[in-house]
Amino acid sequence: MSHGDVESEKAFPNGDVYNGFFDGPLPHRHGKYTWSDGAIYEGEWENGKLTGKGYIFWSSGSVYEGELCGGFLHGYGTFSSIDGSVYKGSWRLNAQHGLGTKTYPNSDVYEGSWREGHQKGIGKYIWGNGNMYVGSWKEGRISGRGVMKWMNGDLFYGHWLDGLEHGTGYYYFADGSCYLGTWSKGLKDGRGTYYPAGSRPPYQHTRYKSYLCNDCTRYLCPPLSVKYATDESVLPGFSLSREVLMYKLSTYTHKASISIDTETKQVSSISNSISWEGKNSNFSMRKICSLLGRSEKMSNRPTTYDGYCDFGDSFGSISLSDKWLTHFTLSNGGQSEQQNDVNVVYEREYMQGVLKMERMVNQHLLKPGINKRLHKKPKNPVGGRGETIYRGHKSYYLMLNLQLGIRYTVGKITPVPVREVHSSDFGPRARIRMYFPHKGSQFTPTHNSVSFHWKDYCLMVFRNLREMFKIDAADYMVSLCGGDGLKEISSPGKSGSIFYLSQDERFVIKTLKKSELKALLKMLPKYYDHVGAYDNTLITKFFGLHRITVNCGQKIRFVVMGNMFCTELRIHRRYDLKGSTHGRSTNSDKINESTTLKDLDLSYVFHLEKSWRESLFRQLSLDCTFLESQSIIDYSMLLGLHLRAPECLRSSLESESKNESPSLIIDNFGTYKLDELIIPSKGLLLVAHEPGSVSGMPGSHIRGSTLRAAPAGDEEREVDLLLPGTGRLRVQLGVNMPAQANRRLLREGGSDSSEADLFKAYDVVLYLGIIDILQEYNITKKVEHACKSIKLDPLTISAVEPKLYASRFIAFLEKVFPEHI
Template sequence: MENSADTTYDEDIIREEHLPNGDFYVGKFHGPVPHGFGKYTWSDGAIYEGEWDLSRITGKSQIVWQSGAVYEGEVVGGFLEGSGILKGVDGSIYDGSWHMSKYDGMGLKTYPNSDVYEGNWKEGLQEGVGKYTWSNGTTYVGNWKRGKMSGKGVMQWKNGDLYNGYWHNGLMHGIGYYRYNDGIVYVGTWSKGLKDGQGILYPAGSKIPCDPLFSELFGYTNSCPSVNFKGLCPEKFIFLILTLVRLCRRSPRISNGNVSVIEGGCALSQEGCNTASSSSGSKRDTENERDMVYEREYMQGILIMERPRYWDELKAMSVKNRKKNLWRRQVKGPGETIYKGHKSYFLMLNLQLGIRYTVGKITPVPLREVRSSDFGPRARIRMYFPHEGTQYTPPHHSINFFWKDYCPMVFRNLREMFKIDAADYMMSICGGDSLKELSSPGKSGSIFYLSQDERFVIKTLKKTEVKVLLKMLPKYYVHVGAYENTLITKFFGLHRITLKSGRKVRFVVMGNMFRTELRIHRRYDLKGSTQGRFTKKENIKETTTLKDLDLTYVFYVEKSWREALFRQISLDCMFLESQSIIDYSMLLGIHFRAPEHLRSRLDQDTEPLESENPAACNSGDSVNPDEIFRQKGFLLVAHEPGSVSSAPGSHIRGSMVRASEAGDEEVDLVLPGTGSRLRVQLGVNMPAQACLKDQDITAGSNEDDTYKVYDVVLYLGIIDILQEYNVKKKIEHCVKSLKYDPLSISAVEQSLYARRFMSFLEKVFPEQ
């Protein structure tokens, strides 16, 4: 009878059960397993009290851990799932949605230091739209990604300053505007928390023209009147901004004081924003002063240029350049994304289809050394791509075309030589994202395309240039194989598309030497010639590629690096001379860093100090002090495999440079405050100092001279190597020599061109 009672289970009867491991359960059962309401106590003191579903904790419950943390809410299948409140032992409280025991969905968290975040979460981190309020009163409302402020957002500091714009990894990065508590407004671009690039400073009380920048920030396209920010208190200002961000896209027309939200757009009402302190007795202090704004340019937080402009002139410029907005290009990266309906859309589809086909066809072939037949006229892959598809080609939505791939085995080996994975190559160029079209920086008329990840540049070629490349390809293959640090352009593919109309378009795929996480502030195309090698000042923008006569700096690099650099330039020039190539140039990219002696002299309109800026982040570098070596204003550390913060770009191959201060060891470049540790190679991530010409770097006796010296990171490469010194160029030389100095023109014979090129670069990179 007793045994019979032990084996009889009733779901309405509460029983106790002690487990061999010391755990204890009291509650309802279904057969031999817990089912219904019950309380489970682990041997370590943790307690679960709530619903069970056939031995699995599911439903409303309360969990108390040994540490003292308490959870009250929903549980599914043993995981915190649904909605619930977690009170941490450190005093933090989270009230919101859960998924797989992690914050996921909408939730409110109060931190131990009284900070509060309310918004979206994903896998335990802030992701999506949310509001963070610091204990000191600073607030941020906007987008988050992986627990950091990223995307569009508005931050208001405790002192009343306000920034509205783009963020990345917790720092201001991209276009935006910064309003100071005294009413001054700066509209421009930021890079990793510092002003970086062009912008406009509006004095307190100034009118601000409706620039496309505001359309980019708020997502509207309609025009809007000018705004006077000084009359708005900080609370009203941030409310106004948040209202616009939330409502301006699809809301019906609303009119409420200072906010006018229109279907498909939004605008700020000028009447509600005028300065309240103005009176009939005190109109405008000085009409000219109130109408004056300041066009500025910064490099890494340092003001390098300021030019006063009248407001009406600036407004006219804004309307004129509405479709050519520089700030919009900067935040989205270089180039215009090719969309459906774009003039290059079908050409892009054809190119992607062809590359996907030929790379997929050649990759399975076992890797082998190239043969002479791989360079010959039969080394081609030809294929027809009708839109309905064939036995060998897929159906597609582009127009019919013929495809030709030149020397596929040679370029396959070149990609292997430069460590370009075939799958990555196809995904970069032929993946789901569209290519971007760049404007041509030269007179060739070529069109440039950029892959979405910016690893590869695709350039259209003339028929004569294709012939030159095919002619020099055997020697080029030997040269880049023999000299891994060559600065010559890296070629990865040569293709031709023939449309049904008979039009032929030829492409070459190259590595992008400016693919870096650092911002390129200046670009120069240097040939060593002087005739016509300048850019009109009115045509100069931040993204303009400048020429020889525009270069006002010389660059000092470590002695051993300079020797290695010119040794390689000499070898590359000897190769180009042997192929009768002229008109090549050194493409020079410069990233400016603010030197330490300038960082303390930032003017009052720079960002708050890092210690006062909740958005700022430390570099997080853990570097052994014994392994740090100084190279002028930079920190170099002994290289550690796997420690570099970013993967090498498609332009990088070869050994790393060695620093004499580091005992002739390979080194990485550390940029304090950015968390970046970059691999230093010949022509890639090379630290140097830029000085104005005719200024001695060792001078420094005049305090003002220090403002003419900058720490820079250099990127170098020899480009445009497909022009022979042929009959056409000889005629050009004869004609221009009648009018100009024969040594100043670009078209000269190859040996003279190489000597002049080397001589010019030796002046650009003088010995210290």
Template structure:
């Protein structure tokens, strides 16, 4: 037998036959292998293992064509089972794993994520009878948030568990009726509200009966009930089969495998695409309904169920629905896309995130080995770019990957490398946070910019899409930004870690910036505010407020008092940072403020109006003098480096602050049930939030009634990429003619900075 490149045929004692290229005694190159049981493989080999492209046929009429690695079905391919089902997508170690499409023998179709042969993650299942589910899956069953639309037009949008409705959601009947409530294991359970249709009324029994038919999910096929965890007939390791034959014929095969990019493991790979499709289903359902929910709805039924049995009902007259309810019922009308997007064309968001991870991994890996040096003027120029083409099959400089072809551009890599060093950020930790297997998750945009926000799996970093104009502002101010953050360890200005651009194949260019997450903390953020210092339009509709809502200036009902030294440090840095932004002609920035209440059970009272004057009189009768209660749940103690909890967020560079109340020594915050937290500027800062309830006069004195809460503050300056350009000057002129110039957000930088500081001095008064 000849060596490398030789083509010959070898017949084994067990009846197996190999014909093709060899390398020594091992198949290497192109070749065909026929087992004695009738199984045939045609394709690529690498040192005795099926690796590369190939086809395999089993006697049971099962076939596979696609990628192989180390003797396994591994990569992308098409698998046709003996029952006629067809799977096209990603595989890992003989199992369906990643993103794929499966057509079942009964004409059911599933598009979405797989994990080790089971539907898991985001996906869409279409039954042959026309029922559709779009949402998340776990262990092959509907679990998490999802929308089910039945062929008769009924629809449920809410939460699922183990294939049954479980949690909050709403059910829309074909006639236009709605039920908002909660379910437990497929049955209504707990309070809810039923809104009947106006144009035609179905009796309660009819409505209930129609939905109860769906307690057991719609006529699921065997493909839904029993999903194979491993592709049939592949459990038996082909590599062992071949190796055994060659061992008997000559010597043992060497072992070598290649790996598929692990980013296919992310269960959130098609989350955004499924969110869009779910919205399309809802939008189409609302359009298909005979009646939209009317504004003149006057009757609703408040009901309470126990395990599917109606135990209480009350008729409620409603002359006008709340804003929040209208939004719930009509939000689907705002969906612009009315057509469904095929899954293999609708994965652009997934590819965008995967490409971002690949690009950052490449850039950081390329720049990190470069010897550390101070940045130069050339590091900021037009030539300070890393440009790279990332073809899917890989190139001499880039690895093969599971995204689509894309072009990558990294801006000022040496500058951002030095910034990460200034912020004491390890390159390996940075890549693991953003580029790890857990991937990125998408956040809802809290503002009007329309930007997409992604959060790293460990909450340390926020990635935001930028407009082209915003990127230009960032690159223009980058030299001065670098000097500012280098000179001020405790700066409250957003920390930037990288700026990038991705151009997907046949897609537009998308620009990103990586920032530190100011709310990366082990404590829960109960309230969050975006404060600019302006008043026009700076409020939030009360019906829309929950714990995740970012509130505005006019929503803030507190004054915060803190240790004198902490207060001085805060405003010293605020003055420096606002002066810097003023020098760069930046406006529209804001203070992002997060509050952790040490006694969150008191938060309920914040949403309720205070009692009448009777409350003041009753308290004033019991308390003589100052009614300002001083809580004692938070305690400042002398800093001890050893037992203090490490700060996982982007603020690890800042120094530990000194507190006047402990002798002007560096301070730790002692928080019951949590331990010691290092106090830094903008991080773990203790304060008292004074909520003024009312002011009243008694016979002898004037009384001010306060509620006082122990809070821990997290804050920083964000949105610093809006320049006061000609467009903003024109906007200022136009709005000034209609509104008070002092109340609008758009004012010239010097006035904006002054107003910003003045507003913060009012909400953070000096004791």
């Protein structure tokens, strides 16, 4: 009789016992292993490894029943924790992965997609009181597009980020009113429209709401969630306060994982010495223990909310003040119109949850084009600009070609030792060429795009420029060539160029005309010297110059640049400032949240700290002198504003919602000594910069030095900007610069008398830089200047000789950033 046909028992010196079948010296087929502390595995084995179906009983009381493979929880199984939570679904290498359902001890249930132990993809979360969210998840948090409905009948459909509304959304009140607008980190932020009960939202949003309520899962509808579509319980009413939502969606306790962590440590400690007779190799539960020991992979949701169940009747970000404001606006001389007047809607603008402007509009008088533009469903959330390029998009194959070429180029140049550039590294002949056939070649991989020719200019120069601005080659390729693809954004100018944005928004790719490519190659040696000499230059940062030629002969030229608005803060206003006045205003019908405004649209002046203003104009003078030397005109200052809600109202809002003192708010970012804080007159908080610290989102601007500021009587110190809801933001020239914006008199006809701007001064954070530096003052521009000068004042047009352009540009900016009086 063979050894494998007999069930036998094996005892170990440490007290562990195996009882089952063997194949030679190893467990095989079926057996039971008991650890000295009482933990038990009973089930199938294969060549000494837990493989097949089985049970694991921990001494603490937790149980796993299901499939295993090679010593891992792998396949379909159920894990019951001692705290009462139960996960039932797919596993991969000891982590929840695939479709699964987790029930929490407080009766909350998540059902949907998991990836590597986290909720990711489409899922449905039902709170114990009946509240429900259906939509996208990422890394265990609500992120992406989804629907939430509360017990009182309110419903929100829109974009989420880390458990908070972030981007465009539709909020439907139970009484039939509706608000269409934008949110930023859970607060209404930007323009939107409020439709009182009884009014008719455009594009049949009432029907749209009904569709979301009755069949929201099918609407969100990857194949994963189709099985929920017939569930009549989808989106029952629910109610949840702002604090509770933030707690639930962004805070994770470890109670559910304590038992798993403890159990796996026990298993690990008592199984490491197991050695089967006749084998030198160590047989143990190490694989399963080492991975189960990562407790955060086993539980990613809070396990008890019992202390947070006193839910309110409305969602925190849409307070009853919306309806109160509507009632207040409707009142006239003590008389109130009915709120359900079907002809009246309210255009509003919010700033970090504070109402900045409200305008009552007769709905029937709205221009159809404006109405459609204001309320059409955007393709992407406001938090991320542009339209993601997907398979079938007109730019999809172009994006694939660009990514293939950049991978090839960066991979080719990165291993080359760093050296100083030579004159031979510049110019149109400093290039490499490669053909990328669809089926691949000896030097190129196969790909799913069309065949194309790739040309890359000045590899060593741009490699050194990337290193000069501390951009890691791997990060560069991940940003531009990662699996998420690029985003296409509309051109803010008249050039007809197409712009692409990396998913992390660190880099912008712009198509160039042939003349612009020649201008860049011509100025590149001097540009390289200039940005090398001045760390704080405001001129556009260039990181790569490429050309793609498809088989039909069409040539497309690209330049990769740093994104000046690479920030976690929302940019509320964008301005393109040249200093000229002819044609430098924007048609009011074309203005929306993402519009880049022009010189005559600017209605504010900005007051900077004195030394910062001096540094700004010192660098502007150096940069403009360089551009003048290269005969460049038509450049502009790209100015981005992040507006902060007025201190008095924001403080009131924070005290009402959090009931915290200012010192407690500061403590959210760490404990600082009083002498480290520098508080400007208007309330933006500056904190002494810690040497070597990393602040904010990495961007293409991290090379510049940190600006300095000084409290009264002290020497100047480097500072960071501290804002609620963000980390420390490094203050540099043109990046994260706090200022005060004061409204100035508008040009005639520049203000809509029906709009009431509630505030005249704001704390702002500025982002600025010089862009469009590739237009030479050539014969074409000279002819344009001569022709326009016949009918117009020569000083008001853009096409003027470089020296005049530079002086006019600086003079205009001196008015935009006036000195303190």
